[in-house]
Amino acid sequence: MAEEKKSPVIDKEMCTGCEICIDECPNKALELVDDIASVVRVQDCDGCGKCAESCPNEAITMK
Numbered sequence: 001m002a003e004e005k006k007s008p009v010i011d012k013e014m015c016t017g018c019e020i021c022i023d024e025c026p027n028k029a030l031e032l033v034d035d036i037a038s039v040v041r042v043q044d045c046d047g048c049g050k051c052a053e054s055c056p057n058e059a060i061t062m063k
């Protein structure tokens, strides 16, 4: 059985809105919404995890 694709879950309390994850996303799936990173284009996210790796505040978890 194929492994289920993971998606980034952003902790709104931990996100400082630095935009690093937005710059790192190869698929431009993230944007700031009210100064918090958000997966605004869920269909474009391939679950690569680069956003989670790049966040200096560990605000993103792949689930």
Ligand code: SF4
Binding pocket: 007, 008, 024, 025, 026, 027, 028, 029, 030, 039, 044, 045, 046, 047, 048, 049, 050, 051, 052
């Ligand atoms: S998992 Fe990859 S494609 Fe999805 S939002 Fe993060 S960096 Fe972008």
Ligand code: SF4
Binding pocket: 010, 014, 015, 016, 017, 018, 019, 020, 021, 022, 036, 037, 054, 055, 056, 057, 058, 059, 060
């Ligand atoms: S890298 Fe982390 S702190 Fe910066 S905008 Fe993205 S989720 Fe928020």
